[in-house]
Amino acid sequence: AQTVTQSQPEMSVQEAETVTLSCTYDTSESNYYLFWYKQPPSRQMILVIRQEAYKQQNATENRFSVNFQKAAKSFSLKISDSQLGDTAMYFCAFMKHARGNEKLTFGTGTRLTIIP
């Protein structure tokens, strides 16, 4: 079974600063996907960024980037130039790369507050 651990329950940062959210996972699988989802107060989960385990290059989406360390089973999210709209719960999630097994295993989340 897979587990995902987010060790920072809450974080806050000043607007325009950079913040890094941590995530570690445990799996015996060699091929899988990792995701960061954002859940604002509206409750809708929104995909922020995705990483395929077989890709060595770290994924980047505008102000969001990841530091994927496969050997260490670490998958941190860096938010640059943080904005007020980034305030939300952030969940790290794991999915096996296996047809017919597309379930997400989530971490407990990090509540991020951007301070004006």
Added chain:
Amino acid sequence: KAGVTQTPRYLIKTRGQQVTLSCSPISGHRSVSWYQQTPGQGLQFLFEYFSETQRNKGNFPGRFSGRQFSNSRSEMNVSTLELGDSALYLCASSPLTGANTEAFFGQGTRLTVV
């Protein structure tokens, strides 16, 4: 393109009753998954349907069931409600074409059991 639609958005039920939640996936998406979100247990996988077949089931009692229709719409049912079933129930749909496994979530149904 319309997103994932969950109805109702809010629901209050009494212990012992049953409830049915509905999820309409994004057009063309054949996979629908359900998750339960609570402050204590976090986000937990309930089940996943693909082409009207349940392919995966999480570790929940048999009171939790679901189904998927030929148009990919899905329903989940909880019978004999308990106070602990109070939660946000999230539905996600995926196209599952090629390497595209992205899950698109609805806004959830907030169930309160009193």
